[in-house]
Amino acid sequence: GNSVTQMEGPVTLSEEAFLTINCTYTATGYPSLFWYVQYPGEGLQLLLKATKADDKGSNKGFEATYRKETTSFHLEKGSVQVSDSAVYFCALLNNAGNMLTFGGGTRLMVKP
């Protein structure tokens, strides 16, 4: 079956540091890939997505590129802020388009 693997957290960074959260996946066919963010006390929100190989999703300074050759979708941000502190989930949508599979989540803590 499909699966998503994320680096374990927590990831602790200083403000303005560079962020990378690794995500790799196992799936048949050509799934769509997503990053969700969960701020404290809130529900998951879609951060960005990519629907085919080599697509780059971007939003709020975050980027991720769909790499089929390495089955990866790493999340990056050049300069993190304290307000980016949250839990980030990588996910894939199956070919049928009816089920999301999530990674375990990575907690990011940004210190001023």
Place this chain on the structure above:
Amino acid sequence: GAVVSQHPSWVICKSGTSVKIECRSLDFQATTMFWYRQFPKQSLMLMATSNEGSKATYEQGVEKDKFLINHASLTLSTLTVTSAHPEDSSFYICSASVRQVETQYFGPGTRLLVL
């Protein structure tokens, strides 16, 4: 943006008790609602998918008689954990979508602790 609420946010109960969790889409009508379970430091695991007015579709390994799902309207779905036991303690999250599964709006979750 679309808002999904869950109630209660926290519940502690004795073993053997049945617990009902509500999931509401506050400002939109959801054609489909999803129920997930999250264990500590683990990913969200889809439990079931429900469409308004029809029976829920449960994922493999999820006991449908244990986790009763009712989707009575386009804005409300309920998950009832029947005869809860300590191993049912977990974080339960619902989500709602209008058309596309990828565009799910998530509730804040309900933490259940069974003593």
